[in-house]
Amino acid sequence: METTKFAIPEIIFGRGSIRYAGQYALRHGAKKVFLVSDPGIEDAGWVQRLMDILKAEGIDWIYYPRVTSNPRDYQVEEGAEFYLKNRADVIMAIGGGSAMDTAKGIAIIASNGGKIRDYEGANRVQRPLPPMVFITTTAGSGSDISQFCIITDVKRAVKMSIITRTLVPNISIVDPLILRTKTEKQIIQSAVDALAHAIEAYLSRIASPFTMPQSLKAVDLILRNLQPAVETRSLDSLEQLSIASIAASMAFSNAGLGAEHALAHSLGGQFDMSHGVVHPILLAAVMRFNMPSCPSKMADIGRVILDKRLGSDNETGLAGIAKLEEFFASFNVSLRLSDEVGEADKQYLEPICKMAVNDACNLTNPREASWEDFLSICEEVW
Amino acid sequence: METTKFAIPEIIFGRGSIRYAGQYALRHGAKKVFLVSDPGIEDAGWVQRLMDILKAEGIDWIYYPRVTSNPRDYQVEEGAEFYLKNRADVIMAIGGGSAMDTAKGIAIIASNGGKIRDYEGANRVQRPLPPMVFITTTAGSGSDISQFCIITDVKRAVKMSIITRTLVPNISIVDPLILRTKTEKQIIQSAVDALAHAIEAYLSRIASPFTMPQSLKAVDLILRNLQPAVETRSLDSLEQLSIASIAASMAFSNAGLGAEHALAHSLGGQFDMSHGVVHPILLAAVMRFNMPSCPSKMADIGRVILDKRLGSDNETGLAGIAKLEEFFASFNVSLRLSDEVGEADKQYLEPICKMAVNDACNLTNPREASWEDFLSICEEVW
Numbered sequence: 001m002e003t004t005k006f007a008i009p010e011i012i013f014g015r016g017s018i019r020y021a022g023q024y025a026l027r028h029g030a031k032k033v034f035l036v037s038d039p040g041i042e043d044a045g046w047v048q049r050l051m052d053i054l055k056a057e058g059i060d061w062i063y064y065p066r067v068t069s070n071p072r073d074y075q076v077e078e079g080a081e082f083y084l085k086n087r088a089d090v091i092m093a094i095g096g097g098s099a100m101d102t103a104k105g106i107a108i109i110a111s112n113g114g115k116i117r118d119y120e121g122a123n124r125v126q127r128p129l130p131p132m133v134f135i136t137t138t139a140g141s142g143s144d145i146s147q148f149c150i151i152t153d154v155k156r157a158v159k160m161s162i163i164t165r166t167l168v169p170n171i172s173i174v175d176p177l178i179l180r181t182k183t184e185k186q187i188i189q190s191a192v193d194a195l196a197h198a199i200e201a202y203l204s205r206i207a208s209p210f211t212m213p214q215s216l217k218a219v220d221l222i223l224r225n226l227q228p229a230v231e232t233r234s235l236d237s238l239e240q241l242s243i244a245s246i247a248a249s250m251a252f253s254n255a256g257l258g259a260e261h262a263l264a265h266s267l268g269g270q271f272d273m274s275h276g277v278v279h280p281i282l283l284a285a286v287m288r289f290n291m292p293s294c295p296s297k298m299a300d301i302g303r304v305i306l307d308k309r310l311g312s313d314n315e316t317g318l319a320g321i322a323k324l325e326e327f328f329a330s331f332n333v334s335l336r337l338s339d340e341v342g343e344a345d346k347q348y349l350e351p352i353c354k355m356a357v358n359d360a361c362n363l364t365n366p367r368e369a370s371w372e373d374f375l376s377i378c379e380e381v382w
Numbered sequence: 383m384e385t386t387k388f389a390i391p392e393i394i395f396g397r398g399s400i401r402y403a404g405q406y407a408l409r410h411g412a413k414k415v416f417l418v419s420d421p422g423i424e425d426a427g428w429v430q431r432l433m434d435i436l437k438a439e440g441i442d443w444i445y446y447p448r449v450t451s452n453p454r455d456y457q458v459e460e461g462a463e464f465y466l467k468n469r470a471d472v473i474m475a476i477g478g479g480s481a482m483d484t485a486k487g488i489a490i491i492a493s494n495g496g497k498i499r500d501y502e503g504a505n506r507v508q509r510p511l512p513p514m515v516f517i518t519t520t521a522g523s524g525s526d527i528s529q530f531c532i533i534t535d536v537k538r539a540v541k542m543s544i545i546t547r548t549l550v551p552n553i554s555i556v557d558p559l560i561l562r563t564k565t566e567k568q569i570i571q572s573a574v575d576a577l578a579h580a581i582e583a584y585l586s587r588i589a590s591p592f593t594m595p596q597s598l599k600a601v602d603l604i605l606r607n608l609q610p611a612v613e614t615r616s617l618d619s620l621e622q623l624s625i626a627s628i629a630a631s632m633a634f635s636n637a638g639l640g641a642e643h644a645l646a647h648s649l650g651g652q653f654d655m656s657h658g659v660v661h662p663i664l665l666a667a668v669m670r671f672n673m674p675s676c677p678s679k680m681a682d683i684g685r686v687i688l689d690k691r692l693g694s695d696n697e698t699g700l701a702g703i704a705k706l707e708e709f710f711a712s713f714n715v716s717l718r719l720s721d722e723v724g725e726a727d728k729q730y731l732e733p734i735c736k737m738a739v740n741d742a743c744n745l746t747n748p749r750e751a752s753w754e755d756f757l758s759i760c761e762e763v764w
Binding site for chain 2: 001002003004005006007008010011012013014015016017020165176208209210213217239243246
């Protein structure tokens with residue numbers, strides 16, 4: 001086997017585990033925490049809860065609330081100025097992927113200078129980042145576990161993938177109690193995001209014995225627990241979705257993703273769509289496209305989805321993909337691109353696809369994908 | 383679920399991955415590496431290889447070769463003096479559990495002062511340790527992954543368990559090519575050690591969804607690959623044993639161990655026996671003792687060992703244990719305590735068992751075990 005690397009943060013998992021946030025910040029030398037969140041999390045009461053925890057530990061903080069969904073380049077650059085001006089140390093984020101990616105972007109600029117687009121791609125960040133203690137409020141983005149950071153380049157209207165080992169936070173606190181304050185839509189979108197991470201990481205060219213079991217475990221847990229989680233909001237189901245998201249994140253952070261994410265980043269950048277919305281539209285089509293390059297791996301995924309193997313790898317793989325489409329259809333989500341994008345915007349598909357082939361995620365896709373391949377996938381799911 | 387923690391080092395895995403040792407030392411600020419190893423590893427040429435790698439990166443080093451099997455308290459205290467006198471920084475160990483535990487012991491004393499016995503038990507180390515970059519030469523001890531360090535207290539003749547998060551090395555380099563230079567006996571003892579880690583961690587009171595799949599994966603890989611690894615020395619089998627050892631180590635480092643290790647530490651401290659020798663003697667007997675407290679978990683292990691489930695949990699669990707005994711018997715290892723310890727030494731069993739109940743590993747055993755329980759286990763396997 002070629003050399004493979006596996007890095008994850010220290011994970012603190014469990015109901016009520018948010019209470020350890022202050023202690024872990026202290027362990028990383030916190031005197032003045034830079035706290036990143038957004039109004040939604042504030043309204044749910046979690047920001048105040050965190051401030052109380054910091055106060056109890058005698059830690060000062062400065063609050064940065066200007067997180068939007070799909071964070072933009074100028075936002076993280078403003079945030080870094082704010083961080084430096086306030087002489088903060090440990091960066092703490094509480095929120096979903098947007099809050100955590102904003103915090104990561106701020107961490108990069110604050111310690112490495114320049115503009116965020118200077119760091120697009122893999123391993124472009126040279127200097128160490130401030131310590132990061134993240135508390136995820138969703139079970140999907142995986143930003144609390146991963147070495148990925150996705151920031152929109154506003155001028156080019158594209159989501160940039162910034163990927164480097166130093167973006168793995170020091171501490172990831174995962175408290176399933178927080179998921180109870182999420183809407184049905186948020187729970188579904190997050191789980192679908194984790195599912196796409198798990199599947200693309202499994203099929204990745206650089207999947208390893210350390211990432212592959214994590215992928216399959218995540219697929220299994222999401223298929224079994226998303227419906228009950230949506231219907232009953234039982235803490236047990238939400239907890240299982242949290243575990244699935246962590247497993248999926250361990251996998252994709254270390255194995256990378258594929259063509260589906262490459263395309264999702266370009267589509268999302270152009271049309272301001274979140275990942276959770278794009279995946280049910282694209283994932284099955286991209287899997288069918290990849291099928292010829294990895295029938296045996298596709299059969300492994302099929303076996304988990306179907307809970308049995310059929311006659312051949314091909315049969316098992318395709319039946320698994322079909323069942324996955326049924327799974328998506330059982331939730332109230334868009335299944336066609338035209339449900340989300342107007343007819344007039346169809347003209348952007350070609351430039352979007354031309355941008356997608358250059359996304360870092362496309363490098364680890366099991367089958368080489370050209371912009372024409374991407375375009376025919378978009379047309380197939382239109 | 384109660385709060386659970388999961389921490390592992392950054393893992394660099396693959397054939398030839400030793401070549402990255404210098405780069406990772408540099409990343410952790412190395413100017414003068416404190417290099418720990420032993421004559422066996424030197425003879426196999428690995429110490430020289432590592433020195434060449436450090437030289438190529440322009441890193442200075444000081445070599446500390448005084449590692450013995452079952453490292454002793456005075457040795458790590460001497461080593462710490464040597465470290466401080468030489469103003470070294472990054473601690474690099476290449477070797478098996480003894481070399482790595484010696485390095486960990488030195489790291490504790492060098493940065494926290496005092497005597498090593500001051501740190502016996504869980505979470506007694508307060509100050510941060512120097513960066514540690516470890517290269518394991520066996521697939522078993524797991525010291526390159528774990529928060530454990532085992533040092534013999536010579537006066538009390540006991541192996542002390544020192545367990546704390548800060549003992550997780552920064553970097554674990556696992557190069558399966560190194561395993562090719564090991565003897566058959568070393569390969570078997572290491573695999574048996576990893577197997578005992580996996581099983582005890584699975585049954586632990588604090589096993590978690592992050593550790594349990596790693597345990598089962600390790601059991602599966604060792605059962606399938608040890609025989610071919612011994613017979614053919616194929617690199618593929620040795621690589622699978624390396625993966626198994628990493629999985630087992632991720633599990634036990636975060637879930638803890640049990641009564642079998644508690645007893646192994648006391649027996650090993652008294653009779654200077656390595657873990658790999660003690661486990662085939664004790665493991666099945668301790669599993670039978672634990673059976674009533676965790677029949678369903680024991681059945682999970684049985685299912686992996688047997689590759690099927692039988693009628694009941696009890697039946698599956700017991701058949702798994704019986705099959706495990708057959709597995710041990712298929713190798714040239716001692717299966718009775720009297721094969722290793724003379725009749726005259728039987729008098730020490732009672733004090734050994736009285737010491738074992740206080741070992742930190744006994745805290746996470748699924749069934750409460752008194753010294754009398756330990757004694758009857760020793761008599762059963764005598």
